[in-house]
Amino acid sequence: xxxxxxxxxxxQSGGPSMVINQSLVGAIxxxxxxxxxxxxxxxxxxxxxxxxxxxxxxxxxxxxxxKAVANTPSSALGSVRSKPSPEDCRQIFAVLKELQVRxxxxxxxxxxxxxxxxxxxxxAKENFELRCFHIPKTIDNDLRENxxxxxxxxxxxxxxxxxxxxxxxxxxxxxxxxxxxxxxxAGFLTAAAALARKEEGDGxxxxxxxxxxFDMDRFISDVQAMNARFGRCVVAVSEGIADKDxxxxxxxxxxxxDSHGNVQLSGSGALGDLLAQEVKxxxxxxxxxxxxxxxxxxxxPGIVSPADAREAAQVGMIxxxxxxxxxxxxxxxxxxxxxxxxxxxxCVPLRNVARETxxxxxxxxxxxxxxxTPAFIAYAAPLAGPLPKIGRFKxxxxxxxxxxAS
Amino acid sequence: xxxxxxxxxxxQSGGPSMVINQSLVGAIxxxxxxxxxxxxxxxxxxxxxxxxxxxxxxxxxxxxxxKAVANTPSSALGSVRSKPSPEDCRQIFAVLKELQVRxxxxxxxxxxxxxxxxxxxxxAKENFELRCFHIPKTIDNDLRENxxxxxxxxxxxxxxxxxxxxxxxxxxxxxxxxxxxxxxxAGFLTAAAALARKEEGDGxxxxxxxxxxFDMDRFISDVQAMNARFGRCVVAVSEGIADKDxxxxxxxxxxxxDSHGNVQLSGSGALGDLLAQEVKxxxxxxxxxxxxxxxxxxxxPGIVSPADAREAAQVGMIxxxxxxxxxxxxxxxxxxxxxxxxxxxxCVPLRNVARETxxxxxxxxxxxxxxxTPAFIAYAAPLAGPLPKIGRFKxxxxxxxxxxAS
Numbered sequence: 001x002x003x004x005x006x007x008x009x010x011x012q013s014g015g016p017s018m019v020i021n022q023s024l025v026g027a028i029x030x031x032x033x034x035x036x037x038x039x040x041x042x043x044x045x046x047x048x049x050x051x052x053x054x055x056x057x058x059x060x061x062x063x064x065x066x067k068a069v070a071n072t073p074s075s076a077l078g079s080v081r082s083k084p085s086p087e088d089c090r091q092i093f094a095v096l097k098e099l100q101v102r103x104x105x106x107x108x109x110x111x112x113x114x115x116x117x118x119x120x121x122x123x124a125k126e127n128f129e130l131r132c133f134h135i136p137k138t139i140d141n142d143l144r145e146n147x148x149x150x151x152x153x154x155x156x157x158x159x160x161x162x163x164x165x166x167x168x169x170x171x172x173x174x175x176x177x178x179x180x181x182x183x184x185x186a187g188f189l190t191a192a193a194a195l196a197r198k199e200e201g202d203g204x205x206x207x208x209x210x211x212x213x214f215d216m217d218r219f220i221s222d223v224q225a226m227n228a229r230f231g232r233c234v235v236a237v238s239e240g241i242a243d244k245d246x247x248x249x250x251x252x253x254x255x256x257x258d259s260h261g262n263v264q265l266s267g268s269g270a271l272g273d274l275l276a277q278e279v280k281x282x283x284x285x286x287x288x289x290x291x292x293x294x295x296x297x298x299x300x301p302g303i304v305s306p307a308d309a310r311e312a313a314q315v316g317m318i319x320x321x322x323x324x325x326x327x328x329x330x331x332x333x334x335x336x337x338x339x340x341x342x343x344x345x346x347c348v349p350l351r352n353v354a355r356e357t358x359x360x361x362x363x364x365x366x367x368x369x370x371x372x373t374p375a376f377i378a379y380a381a382p383l384a385g386p387l388p389k390i391g392r393f394k395x396x397x398x399x400x401x402x403x404x405a406s
Numbered sequence: 407x408x409x410x411x412x413x414x415x416x417x418q419s420g421g422p423s424m425v426i427n428q429s430l431v432g433a434i435x436x437x438x439x440x441x442x443x444x445x446x447x448x449x450x451x452x453x454x455x456x457x458x459x460x461x462x463x464x465x466x467x468x469x470x471x472x473k474a475v476a477n478t479p480s481s482a483l484g485s486v487r488s489k490p491s492p493e494d495c496r497q498i499f500a501v502l503k504e505l506q507v508r509x510x511x512x513x514x515x516x517x518x519x520x521x522x523x524x525x526x527x528x529x530a531k532e533n534f535e536l537r538c539f540h541i542p543k544t545i546d547n548d549l550r551e552n553x554x555x556x557x558x559x560x561x562x563x564x565x566x567x568x569x570x571x572x573x574x575x576x577x578x579x580x581x582x583x584x585x586x587x588x589x590x591x592a593g594f595l596t597a598a599a600a601l602a603r604k605e606e607g608d609g610x611x612x613x614x615x616x617x618x619x620f621d622m623d624r625f626i627s628d629v630q631a632m633n634a635r636f637g638r639c640v641v642a643v644s645e646g647i648a649d650k651d652x653x654x655x656x657x658x659x660x661x662x663x664d665s666h667g668n669v670q671l672s673g674s675g676a677l678g679d680l681l682a683q684e685v686k687x688x689x690x691x692x693x694x695x696x697x698x699x700x701x702x703x704x705x706x707p708g709i710v711s712p713a714d715a716r717e718a719a720q721v722g723m724i725x726x727x728x729x730x731x732x733x734x735x736x737x738x739x740x741x742x743x744x745x746x747x748x749x750x751x752x753c754v755p756l757r758n759v760a761r762e763t764x765x766x767x768x769x770x771x772x773x774x775x776x777x778x779t780p781a782f783i784a785y786a787a788p789l790a791g792p793l794p795k796i797g798r799f800k801x802x803x804x805x806x807x808x809x810x811a812s
Contacts, residue, residue: 012578015579016574016575016578016579021797039804041804042799045578053806055803055804056799056801056802056803056804057802057803057804058799060800060802061799061800061802062800065797065798065799065800066797067797068795068796068797068798069797069798069799070797071795071797072574072795072796072797072798073571073574073575074571074574074575074577074578075578076797076798076799077799078577078578078579079578079579080579081579098806098807099804099807161706161707161708162702162706164707165479165480165701165702165705165706165707166701166702166705168422168478168479168480168705168707169422169479169480169701169704169705171480171484172418172422172451172480172481172484172485173421173422173484173485173486173487177701268675268678268679268682268695268696269674269675269676269678269679269696269698270675270679272674272675273674273675273676273679276674289674289700289701290674290675291698291700291701291702292675292697292698292700293702294695294697294698295571295572295575295583295695295697296568296571296572296697296699296702298575299571299572299574299575300567300568300571301567301570301571301574301794301796302567302709302794303708388707388708389474389477390474390478390707391427391471391472391473391474391475391476391477391478391482392471392474392475392478392482393448393462393464393467393471393475393482393483394466394467394468394471395462396462396463396466396467397461397462397463398445398447398461398462398463398505400459400504401504401505
């Protein structure tokens with residue numbers, strides 16, 4: 001399919017990440033090389049910017065600005081969480097046609113892929129020749145067809161570093177520490193806490209993922225066992241843990257739902273506080289603390305995985321190249337086999353990535369369902385990149401002086 | 407007063423920081439240069455390690471280990487929160503005498519200075535010639551006699567970077583965001599959130615400190631005004647905010663008290679959740695989120711202010727030098743006057759720093775009590791060090807095409 005002449009429009013959607021702007025700038029830089037592409041337009045806050053005609057001219061941004069934006073966390077064009085109705089699509093197409101847009105790029109997760117799919121399908125119904133591409137992004141790492149997704153590596157790096165520091169803090173002032181980590185249905189980000197371990201005895205000592213039913217009694221006895229063994233216990237818990245019937249434990253406190261049907265799980269410390277209270281009451285341990293890492297996991301500046309930044313830029317670039325030769329698709333990342341970490345990129349139908357998400361494969365979770373396996377560590381370590389070195393004393397003990405002979 | 411021959415013992419106490427090991431290693435390296443000092447002993451978990459004879463030989467640690475430990479967050483010797491009784495002191499002195507310790511160094515905050523003062527005073531009562539020094543550390547920045555304290559700069563840097571990223575996140579998905587920051591009675595760390603601002607409209611848009619009574623109605627109307635103005639609102643709140651009668655708002659949920667009489671405020675998301683609930687209910691704003699930065703503020707690896715790391719090492723070194731010429735004291739940091747940031751060190755009586763803390767001076771807080779002043783920014787910026795550059799689009803708007811003439 002040959003390229004068509006026209007303008008392009010790009011937007012960002014869903015939760016921000018530390019490298020989503022790499023994808024945006026990657027696409028802009030590649031588009032600048034394409035004679036087929038005229039204007040490079042950016043819509044603010046996803047499709048909402050098209051509907052409200054809040055659109056900017058990205059071709060006029062300087063190379064220095066583009067470079068600085070690429071290295072800045074969060075979505076520089078703003079984001080949105082909304083699914084277009086057929087009526088929205090008609091309005092969107094009216095604007096796109098006015099602006100002579102023939103290339104549409106949407107950066108985001110599974111919900112954003114669904115939006116791109118809807119727009120692509122509705123355009124086809126109207127015989128509007130619009131090339132629609134989804135550029136992957138999600139810190140949850142839950143897009144189907146991908147080995148991993150841009151945004152995950154840097155968020156995993158943040159989580160690993162946070163737990164590494166937190167474990168040192170807990171060694172200094174021992175007790176039970178519960179760290180609540182993002183991840184609605186997929187435990188990949190919580191599992192990344194395991195990367196914090198360097199030596200025997202390092203936390204996290206327990207990891208609970210949404211992929212396994214969460215049982216409060218089992219959790220309490222796990223904590224009791226680890227606390228008995230190490231005199232302390234650091235726990236990584238996914239915000240998305242759910243009971244055996246699939247009800248999120250956090251849904252007792254949180255009621256908000258977005259237009260894709262997602263319940264709000266982040267932005268509250270309630271789950272951590274509930275778990276801490278249970279440990280305190282049932283085990284009689286006095287020092288029990290909970291932290292919820294919250295939005296820092298996806299927005300903290302400067303904690304970027306080198307591989308993640310590079311791949312995020314690549315998927316943006318490759319989406320523009322794919323749009324020169326086909327009508328729609330989602331860019332995916334596949335890992336090459338071999339000892340050395342390397343990836344290759346592909347393009348799959350939008351519906352293959354839209355809506356449904358993927359989960360941690362069983363081989364990444366231990367049998368007891370309270371930790372990850374070495375296979376997960378091997379999978380995640382190159383994504384998060386090299387972590388800070390931790391110094392520890394060898395600790396040469398000083399014996400009690402022998403009683404004096406006098 | 408001439409130096410005495412003997413061994414030294416050093417320990418860490420109170421909440422860890424990102425640079426408390428710099429002070430420890432600074433003291434060890436200086437002690438190695440002193441012929442008067444024999445063994446360099448480290449007690450684990452503060453005075454608890456002396457009482458339990460959990461003591462290690464720090465002179466045997468390699469230079470590489472010392473360097474790595476200095477660059478590692480949290481207290482490498484472990485920490486403790488406990489105040490010695492006269493009976494504890496007698497046991498402590500028995501162990502110190504057995505080990506021929508004549509130099510005692512205690513790294514920590516106001517409570518640790520009090521411990522050092524008690525030990526110094528009790529030793530004098532028994533005519534045990536023990537040189538007792540306090541080495542300052544606290545992320546709260548609340549030690550009297552100091553311009554600022556080691557640990558604050560790096561924690562302030564973390565807070566500023568976290569709020570910088572969080573503000574970008576909130577720009578992308580607008581709403582009300584409440585960030586709860588550490589600081590029991592002093593607002594310095596919460597105030598550091600203001601360093602995140604680079605341009606007009608950047609958050610935090612409101613800052614609440616323990617130094618001003620917190621009034622819920624006033625808070626709600628402040629948030630309403632900022633949200634009307636910017637379409638969003640990022641709020642930095644100290645965990646220690648208290649009502650007009652001085653009762654911490656968080657004390658409604660938290661009941662734990664340590665042996666120095668401090669109420670637990672950290673390790674729970676309850677305060678943030680309460681404030682978010684009030685905003686949601688009373689203002690009818692749908693997207694309201696709260697994050698409690700928690701222990702990451704004091705333990706995150708790699709986020710170290712260069713000035714803070716340097717000064718933390720210096721106070722450790724200077725404590726050892728002071729111990730060669732006087733019997734007790736607390737090392738303090740003073741800022742030199744002049745345009746360029748520079749400090750000098752002093753040594754004051756232990757009781758000048760022990761127990762009572764200092765607060766934000768009035769000239770650092772705006773009249774309305776919901777923000778800081780430019781004087782605070784000038785004070786805090788060199789302590790936190792240079793922050794990451796944030797890239798933003800210039801944002802050249804694209805006009806709606808004129809209606810076609812056809």
